[in-house]
Amino acid sequence: MSAAYAEVFDPDGARHGIPTYPWRLAPEGLATRRQLRARGLRPGGQEPVAQVMRLRRRGHGALIAYLYRIDRAMPVRPMTPARWSALDCAMRARRTCPACRLVADYCIPRSLGLCVPCAYPEPAAARGNREEP
Incomplete structure (x- = not known):
């Protein structure tokens, strides 16, 4: 042993x-x-x-x-419509960016606190000659 x-x-x-x-x-x-x-x-x-x-x-x-x-x-307790609704609201809150208020297709990383486009905005030099809308 x-x-x-x-x-x-x-x-x-x-x-x-x-x-x-x-x-x-x-x-x-x-x-x-x-x-x-x-x-x-x-x-x-x-x-x-x-x-x-x-x-x-x-x-x-x-x-x-x-x-x-x-x-x-x-x-296990079955999921009721109210529980499904509460879970949907909680997951939507995890996917909503606090800066731009857009709902992403993924959970916002806690390390960033923002969606990826807001956390890493594209610099103007990388956009090239594109005009702003």
Whole structure:
């Protein structure tokens, strides 16, 4: 057994406070949030019962994913028309440039804060002899 495996294998939770298993070796009946979502389920308010851990090859720390019991998971709530509308408004706000107020076909990068044409305006020398409209 390798040292890394021994560090992350803690099925009784004595070392980490919660049962801990190596990456990809979780017991049956437990799933991560993403795995639950792929099955059409959600944790439904339950606390994590275990975790899977993988040590990083470089640097410090570990990658951790919490595990939930599948038998206690609840179905995902269906999208109602009001929820679709709220999601559409939120996505439209992420695509609207605050400078020119145009709605882009992409989400405005947070690093720029503006749409690409506003963030990187074409200099007059690059336009050549074109006349302004």
